[in-house]
Amino acid sequence: MKNDFSFIYQYIVNPKTVGAILPSSRYLSNKMIKEINFKDAKYIVEYGPGTGVFTEKILALRNQSTIVVLIENNREFYYLLKKKFWNEKNFIVIHGSAEHVQHYLNEYKIPYADYIISGLPFASLPQNVSNKILSSTLNVLKTGGEFVTFQYTKVKIPLLKKYFSKITLKREYRNIPPAYILRCEPREKNKETLDAI
Template sequence: MSKNKFITEVLKSGGTIGALSPSSSFLAEKMLKPIHFNEAKCIVEFGPGTGVFTTKLLEKMSPDAKLLAFEINPAFHEELKTIQDDRLIVINDSAEKIDHYLMLHRLETADYIVSSLPFAMIPDEVVDAILKNAFEALSLKGKFIQFQYSLNALSKLKAMYTKVKINFTFLNLPPAFIFICSK
C-alpha cells in the first residue's frame, strides 16, 4: 500500500488508525524480538494495518504455526488478504472477539499477541474488553506485546499482568513505547 493511500485511510478512519505512517522496520524488530518462533504455534495480531508486522511474523514463524490477524479497516483488510500464506487467517472483526475466533479455528490459546491498536483512540470499555479477552486467550507462558506512542496504557497493563517490561524506539515516526507483558 502506498503512503498516500495509507494517509487517505487514516483520514477516513474516524480515529481507528492511530499512526501517521506505517510502522518502521526498527519498531517491528523490537516488537518481534521477545517471540520464540520455534515454540509458537499460535500468534495473534491486533490491528495489523498494512501488514508490516504480519509479513515479518510470517517470515519467522514455523511452517505449522497459525497467525490470526484482526483488522477492522476494510481497505487494510483487503490488502492483508493479498498475502499468500496458508498460515495467515485474516479476520475483519474486533479484537475483543479473540476467544470466538480461536475456538472457530480449533486453537486453544495464543502463544503471543502482537498489538498495534491505538488504545488512546478507542473507548475505555472496548479497550478493557480487548485486554481482558486477550489475557484470557493467552497461554500461561505467553506474552502480550503492545506498542503505543505514550505511556497511557501502562496502568491498565500493569493491573492485569504480573510483569510489564517497557522498551522504546526513537527509530519510528513517531517514536514508540513497546510493552512486553507476561502473566
C-alpha cells in the same frame, strides 16, 4: 509506497482506530518481534495489523506449521492483507474486533495464543473497548504467553497493569512518531478478578 498512501488516507478518515499517519518503521517492527520464540510458538495472533508491516516479519521467521491469525477492524486494510498474503499457508485474516478474539479462535479450533502482537491505539479507543480487548486477551493467552504492544505515550500503562503482572518497557526513536514497546506477561487467570475489572 502505495501502502503508505493507503495508510495515510485511512488515518485521515479513521484517526481513532488507525492511530498513526504512517506504518511502523522496520526498527519498531524488529523490536516488536525480537523476543518471540518462533521455534516453539504454535499460534501467533496479531491485532490491528494495518498494512502488514509486523506480519511480514512474523511470516518470514515462523515455522511453517505455526498458525498466524490477523484481526483487522478496518475494511480497507482487511482486503489489502487478504490480497497481499493470499498464498500463505496456516494463515487466517479476520475482519472484526479484537474484543472477540476468543470467539474467533474457537471458530477456527485454535486452543490458545502463544503470543499476541498488537498495533491497536489504546490511547484513542473507548475505555470499555480497551477493557474488553485486554480481558479477552488474558482469556486466550496460554500460561507463559506474552502480549506485545506499542504505544506513543505512557498514558495507558496503568490500564495495562490491571491485567498484566510484568511489563517491560523499551523505546524506539526511529519511528514516526517515536514509540514505546511494551512486553506484557499476564497475571494468573482468575475469572473473579477479570469480571471485577
